[in-house]
Amino acid sequence: MTLGYWNNPEETAAIYRNGWVHTGDVGYLDSEGYLFFVGRTKDIIRRSGENIAAVEIENTSWSTRK
Secondary structure (H helix, E strand, C coil): CCCCCCCCHHHHHHHEECCEECCCEEEEECCCCCEEEEEECCCEEEECCEEEEHHHHHCCCHHHCC
16 A cells, blocks of 8 residues: 655545545456456556656566566
8 A cells, every 4th residue: 555645745635535546547347257457547657757658568578577
């Protein structure tokens, strides 16, 4: 669980609703209970000050990782 955005109480308040953290991921459960990820409401991931397009991660082959 995250405590929120560093020094940004407005953004922190915006992601918390009714005790849940809303990440912006979009998905659905099928009739058998499987969860499917279908997209994001935000297409940019910010990590350590770097902006990364979500599609860059999604297109990375697992076989290239060690």
